[in-house]
Amino acid sequence: MENIKSVLITGANAGLGRECARQLALTSTIEKVYLGCRSREKAEAALTALVADTGRNIFEIVLLDVMDPGSVRTAVSNMKAPVDAVILNAGGTGGRHPTALTPQGVMNIYAVNVQGHVVLIDEMLNRQLITSTVLYAGSEAARGIPKMGVARPALKDASVNEFLNIAVGRTFTAKSDPMDAYASVKLTAALWMSSMARKNPYLRFVTVSPGGTTGTNGFDDMPFLKKLMFKHIGGVLMPLFGMMHSVETGAKRYVDVLTNTKFKSGGFYASKEGSPTGKIVDQFPMFAALANEEFQDNANQAVHQLV
Numbered sequence: 001m002e003n004i005k006s007v008l009i010t011g012a013n014a015g016l017g018r019e020c021a022r023q024l025a026l027t028s029t030i031e032k033v034y035l036g037c038r039s040r041e042k043a044e045a046a047l048t049a050l051v052a053d054t055g056r057n058i059f060e061i062v063l064l065d066v067m068d069p070g071s072v073r074t075a076v077s078n079m080k081a082p083v084d085a086v087i088l089n090a091g092g093t094g095g096r097h098p099t100a101l102t103p104q105g106v107m108n109i110y111a112v113n114v115q116g117h118v119v120l121i122d123e124m125l126n127r128q129l130i131t132s133t134v135l136y137a138g139s140e141a142a143r144g145i146p147k148m149g150v151a152r153p154a155l156k157d158a159s160v161n162e163f164l165n166i167a168v169g170r171t172f173t174a175k176s177d178p179m180d181a182y183a184s185v186k187l188t189a190a191l192w193m194s195s196m197a198r199k200n201p202y203l204r205f206v207t208v209s210p211g212g213t214t215g216t217n218g219f220d221d222m223p224f225l226k227k228l229m230f231k232h233i234g235g236v237l238m239p240l241f242g243m244m245h246s247v248e249t250g251a252k253r254y255v256d257v258l259t260n261t262k263f264k265s266g267g268f269y270a271s272k273e274g275s276p277t278g279k280i281v282d283q284f285p286m287f288a289a290l291a292n293e294e295f296q297d298n299a300n301q302a303v304h305q306l307v
């Protein structure tokens, strides 16, 4: 951790991103936390609250919308100094129309979880603006969560084309379960991260799921029944059954992985099978596709064809 003094967090004005910013600021070795946010107003409100909560005036706003590659490129071109770590946290279930296409021709749910982050990391690497670690906010959905009715993504051949089809909305339609699209884009991202780890051995690239986390806005745009299940019923009942934990516990997973090199570059760490909370473990033994280097490189090739 001593070598990590500055951290950029995307989606830092709310939920897990903001809580992670708070926890990092309470770590004495952290000297700067960049709040990557799309709304200046929300970012300023978060910054004020974070300074008050932590007593540390170490926050700086970086305006970026991960659904708009142009805004991400502009944000990087304005960066004055390298950061030690980047936490790719912005994301979620893709708004009210997760499978609708952006002006760049990818699904909203793909744009918010994957595309903007691919652009961010490429641009930062090109300008040598990352010195240590990239963390991606993955999800147990990427390998399926049967207890919560989330199926494991059904890969056919994990070819470049299959990942392209997921991204550009040929695999999922407006009638698809948004959790299926979410699981597939989070899987694509985890594979991209593992491929990036091999291609950039001087940096750490780690995917970590915050786990089933209540008290965030993450389920707000889901269809009524899903929102009822995951946010309202889930937010109240699931913690009682150990199926969800607090935002403090979820964000602590990011901090733990950031600070502990036992979590290996290229790895994907998330909850044990059977529960989306508790200790984090290596996900590769649960789903062989995650460890397949050809699949990882195919996902990496596909995500780069779309930027």
Ligand SMILES: NC(=O)c1ccc[n+]([C@@H]2O[C@H](COP(=O)([O-])OP(=O)(O)OC[C@H]3O[C@@H](n4cnc5c(N)ncnc54)[C@H](OP(=O)(O)O)[C@@H]3O)[C@@H](O)[C@H]2O)c1
Pocket: 010, 011, 012, 013, 014, 015, 016, 017, 036, 037, 038, 039, 042, 064, 065, 066, 067, 068, 088, 089, 090, 091, 092, 093, 112, 137, 138, 139, 140, 209, 210, 211, 212, 213, 214, 216, 217, 218, 219
């Ligand atoms: N909560 C869970 O149970 C859970 C489980 C597994 C994984 N995750 C992952 O954890 C991450 C954080 O989730 P959360 O539950 O904390 O969600 P959240 O409360 O909805 O917070 C999401 C954050 O991302 C920002 N954001 C959304 N779209 C953006 C965009 N286009 N550009 C820049 N920032 C954007 C939001 O900003 P605005 O306020 O402007 O919308 C907000 O700050 C997500 O990647 C999610 O997939 C969550």
